[in-house]
Amino acid sequence: MKKIYTLFITSIIGSAAFAQCVVNPALFGGPNNTNYAIIPNTTTNLPLAYVGTGYSADLQFHIQPDTTVTSPIPGTFDITQIKIDSISGIPSNFIYLANPASGIFTTPTATPPGTGYGCVGLTGTAAPGQELGGPSGNGIYPMTVYFTATVLVFSIPAPQASSYTGYQLQILPASGLNSLNAGIFSVSASLPNPANEQAEFILNSPVGGTVQFSMYNMLGSIVKQETVSTTVGTNNYFLKTAYLSSGVYMCSFRMNDALITRRITVSH
Numbered sequence: 001m002k003k004i005y006t007l008f009i010t011s012i013i014g015s016a017a018f019a020q021c022v023v024n025p026a027l028f029g030g031p032n033n034t035n036y037a038i039i040p041n042t043t044t045n046l047p048l049a050y051v052g053t054g055y056s057a058d059l060q061f062h063i064q065p066d067t068t069v070t071s072p073i074p075g076t077f078d079i080t081q082i083k084i085d086s087i088s089g090i091p092s093n094f095i096y097l098a099n100p101a102s103g104i105f106t107t108p109t110a111t112p113p114g115t116g117y118g119c120v121g122l123t124g125t126a127a128p129g130q131e132l133g134g135p136s137g138n139g140i141y142p143m144t145v146y147f148t149a150t151v152l153v154f155s156i157p158a159p160q161a162s163s164y165t166g167y168q169l170q171i172l173p174a175s176g177l178n179s180l181n182a183g184i185f186s187v188s189a190s191l192p193n194p195a196n197e198q199a200e201f202i203l204n205s206p207v208g209g210t211v212q213f214s215m216y217n218m219l220g221s222i223v224k225q226e227t228v229s230t231t232v233g234t235n236n237y238f239l240k241t242a243y244l245s246s247g248v249y250m251c252s253f254r255m256n257d258a259l260i261t262r263r264i265t266v267s268h
Helices: 002-009 174-178
Strands: 054-062 066-069 075-088 094-099 104-106 117-125 140-153 156-172 198-205 209-217 222-230 233-240 247-255 258-266
Touching: 198 209, 198 222, 198 247, 209 233, 222 233
Parallel strands: none
Antiparallel strands: 054 117, 054 258, 066 075, 075 104, 075 140, 094 117, 140 156, 198 233, 209 222, 209 247, 247 258
């Protein structure tokens, strides 16, 4: 049962302060798959934040609908839902929001059945001085997630309260935006925002390779997808927006296990 708690909680830090993150089952292989995972995991962790730059990151998850335990009662039991109670350690000026907004995520074994998919995101803008904040004064803010999982034990709901640590938000000075932090993939906010004809993103890549770019409207429909080649260091990605309808879009950049989402407004 602890394994399932860990699988869920490694997903639930983050979302939009003004709009929910967009659930993306395609990352796990589409509907009815059994790829129960979190993107990204705690090893990859959350993308970097920079003072004075708008921040938006979300984590996508697929919850396993049952768990096998050996004690105190051996057996396989259904997990019907997991509810986020609170998240501590988030720096001021940042806020998290789940999708669904209730913070209750239901699985196919629930009544009525859920999908097991979901996302949570974190948004905000770091203020001057926060790059020197956190428990160690180094701009790193560890987070603790408090949650309740409901497991059916012989058809009787058994809520289990627990907590999970492992995610952290690191805030860097504004001047760090154009410097490469070795080993960490990061994406700047779009410039300008709102955009009319074109928007630019700055991608810092620890290795040469490819980035999968996906753009979604607020209904969750894909409006653009492409593979972007990157070199080690700073890369400039230009997004044509002239053909898009005015509105809010979510732009997803994925390199290996790292997934970073940026929100952009198109205004003509």
